[in-house]
Amino acid sequence: MSLDAYIAGLPKAELHLHIEGSLEPEQMFDFARRNRVSIPFDSVEAVRAAYDFSNLQDFLDIYYAGANVLLTEEDFHDLAFAYFRRAAADNVRHAEIFFDPQTHTDRGLPFGVVAEGLLAGMKRAERELGVSSKLILCFLRHLDEHAAFDALHQAGPWLDRIAGVGLDSSEVGHPPSKFERVFARAREMGLKLCAHAGEEGPPEYVREALDLLRIDRMDHGNRSMEDEALIERLAASQMTLTVCPLSNLKLCVVKDLRDHPVPEMLRRGLHVTLNSDDPAYFGGYVNDNYRRLAEAVGLTREQVTQLARNSFEGSFLDEREKAARLAEVEVYAAKSG
Ligand code: HPA
Ligand SMILES: [Zn+2]
Numbered sequence: 001m002s003l004d005a006y007i008a009g010l011p012k013a014e015l016h017l018h019i020e021g022s023l024e025p026e027q028m029f030d031f032a033r034r035n036r037v038s039i040p041f042d043s044v045e046a047v048r049a050a051y052d053f054s055n056l057q058d059f060l061d062i063y064y065a066g067a068n069v070l071l072t073e074e075d076f077h078d079l080a081f082a083y084f085r086r087a088a089a090d091n092v093r094h095a096e097i098f099f100d101p102q103t104h105t106d107r108g109l110p111f112g113v114v115a116e117g118l119l120a121g122m123k124r125a126e127r128e129l130g131v132s133s134k135l136i137l138c139f140l141r142h143l144d145e146h147a148a149f150d151a152l153h154q155a156g157p158w159l160d161r162i163a164g165v166g167l168d169s170s171e172v173g174h175p176p177s178k179f180e181r182v183f184a185r186a187r188e189m190g191l192k193l194c195a196h197a198g199e200e201g202p203p204e205y206v207r208e209a210l211d212l213l214r215i216d217r218m219d220h221g222n223r224s225m226e227d228e229a230l231i232e233r234l235a236a237s238q239m240t241l242t243v244c245p246l247s248n249l250k251l252c253v254v255k256d257l258r259d260h261p262v263p264e265m266l267r268r269g270l271h272v273t274l275n276s277d278d279p280a281y282f283g284g285y286v287n288d289n290y291r292r293l294a295e296a297v298g299l300t301r302e303q304v305t306q307l308a309r310n311s312f313e314g315s316f317l318d319e320r321e322k323a324a325r326l327a328e329v330e331v332y333a334a335k336s337g
Pocket of ligand 2: 016196219
């Protein structure tokens with residue numbers, strides 16, 4: 001069996017996926033048409049041509065504009081279910097998806113329209129595709145602390161169906177320290193904590209995410225590799241890093257996939273996972289990330305299997321569910337060996 005075929009059938013979890021970043025250009029046109037919203041493109045090709053980014057902010061400007069076509073509960077349901085269908089085709093058995101409520105409530109949508117639509121799509125995916133999932137509310141870090149508290153407050157009626165909080169959007173200039181109090185509040189409420197750190201921001205931001213936000217999982221974390229003490233700390237604590245190779249390539253975090261830090265992260269014993277981030281914008285879903293990285297840096301089958309194990313271990317599933325999913329990985333690895 002080729003490594004590509006092995007990757008295709010390997011059971012895996014996706015832990016870093018912005019649901020708004022799964023909005024494919026075709027869907028953008030469908031939603032715009034049915035909601036009578038105008039978009040500044042005349043064809044799917046023109047949209048794809050605009051996806052040429054030189055940094056995170058370049059991408060975010062287009063990503064937030066794309067979200068304007070999402071208006072109804074049905075839109076959010078359809079967006080989520082389409083993602084799960086695509087993920088199921090990659091043998092993603094479990095996904096923990098981020099959403100950015102402030103992007104929508106700031107345009108006048110009720111929080112409940114977004115949450116109910118996404119939760120309905122998640123429920124249907126569990127029922128029809130057998131893909132389990134959890135929902136993570138991300139605070140936009142370019143906005144202030146008060147806005148983050150407001151988003152957490154608005155989430156109140158849905159908090160029994162929200163697994164955790166995250167921190168995304170423009171990193172540089174918006175350090176984790178800005179959100180220390182709202183993360184402390186989320187922790188008291190029993191929510192899991194994630195934060196994007198070290199995508200473009202310096203190792204100091206990674207340290208703040210660990211020490212001030214006290215995160216359970218780190219999104220990206222690439223620039224941790226510039227700091228020896230931080231590498232050792234991440235290895236010792238086995239902090240899960242949700243790394244996104246094709247995102248890193250498209251946003252120029254790495255110049256070439258051959259320079260990607262994952263092999264060094266694995267060599268240093270970091271608990272790394274592979275994820276798609278914003279697949280509609282970055283040119284690939286989970287299996288594309290595994291395959292393209294494996295090809296570029298020469299991952300072995302054993303390394304690929306370890307990445308899949310890590311994805312379940314790093315999830316917010318309970319220990320019994322984790323064990324069941326991990327057993328599926330071992331059965332697959334043994335059968336395909
Ligand atoms: O990769 C990302 N980084 C920061 N914010 C984001 N929002 C969507 N994707 C990203
Ligand atoms: Zn992200």
